[in-house]
Amino acid sequence: MLRNATVKLIFTLFVPFFVVAQVEHTGFLGGPFHGTVKDEKEAVTVQLGSTADLIVPNGLAANSDQSRLPSGSSTALHASLLLDDGSHTVLNPESVEWTLSQPVLQVQSGSLLAEVLLERTMVRVQASAEGFSTSFTVFILADDQKISKQESDTLPEALRTAIELEAAGWKESEWFGVFYDAKNGWVYHADHGWIHLSEGGDGAAWFWDEQNQWVWTGKNIYPHLYRHRDAAWLYFFKQALPKIVFYNYTTEKLERFAEK
Numbered sequence: 001m002l003r004n005a006t007v008k009l010i011f012t013l014f015v016p017f018f019v020v021a022q023v024e025h026t027g028f029l030g031g032p033f034h035g036t037v038k039d040e041k042e043a044v045t046v047q048l049g050s051t052a053d054l055i056v057p058n059g060l061a062a063n064s065d066q067s068r069l070p071s072g073s074s075t076a077l078h079a080s081l082l083l084d085d086g087s088h089t090v091l092n093p094e095s096v097e098w099t100l101s102q103p104v105l106q107v108q109s110g111s112l113l114a115e116v117l118l119e120r121t122m123v124r125v126q127a128s129a130e131g132f133s134t135s136f137t138v139f140i141l142a143d144d145q146k147i148s149k150q151e152s153d154t155l156p157e158a159l160r161t162a163i164e165l166e167a168a169g170w171k172e173s174e175w176f177g178v179f180y181d182a183k184n185g186w187v188y189h190a191d192h193g194w195i196h197l198s199e200g201g202d203g204a205a206w207f208w209d210e211q212n213q214w215v216w217t218g219k220n221i222y223p224h225l226y227r228h229r230d231a232a233w234l235y236f237f238k239q240a241l242p243k244i245v246f247y248n249y250t251t252e253k254l255e256r257f258a259e260k
Helices: 144-153
Strands: 003-014 018-029 035-038 045-048 057-064 074-083 088-091 097-100 105-108 111-114 121-129 132-140 170-173 177-181 186-189 193-199 204-209 213-218 224-227 232-236 244-248 253-257
Touching: 057 121, 057 132, 074 121, 097 105, 111 132
Parallel strands: none
Antiparallel strands: 003 018, 035 045, 057 074, 074 088, 074 111, 097 121, 105 111, 121 132, 170 177, 177 186, 186 193, 193 204, 204 213, 213 224, 224 232, 232 244, 244 253
């Protein structure tokens, strides 16, 4: 163990008067060893070892090249040990333990890889190494192209060719007319009011409304409609608007409903 020893030398001189002097010398006895110790409250660190070994780590820094990560892309990770002399030591990111607050990010070969997301997502990234830890935030941006495709896919294929009108959300189909797309399967049709759409096969679509429930029609069929609940074919009288009127081919009678 390294000890601090004090050697004291006392001598007396008589030239020509009486003088007493004390000389103190401090030195190191024993061989060098390495490490640090702390007091009980861990507030004071005592450094043990040779002069070169007295520089010790006191923190960890970590970050990624990009804090705003495009959906489906990757960014490199970086980590460094902070030393008490103000310098730092760069660590291999693969030797650092990385913890993610959400599974939409993955760590691969020292990089962060983001999934393709439909909405902006915040992920907290924590790095741990050499007994230290730190964290930072990465924002994954939404994939605009996939969002646009998903919104389009809420419409049956027979209506995906509808053109965008000047008013946001409004579209016009060459065979089905004008409607507002709520992006969730529901549309507000200029003639039929609120209806819920579903895929109906090649060039066709099913839609549900409160009066008729599920009916089927298509590009070369409308304004004729097939009503599922009673297997009846109907004809929609657009000329009767704002009243909702259908001709029932089975009963050969008109069916009138309240205005939308």
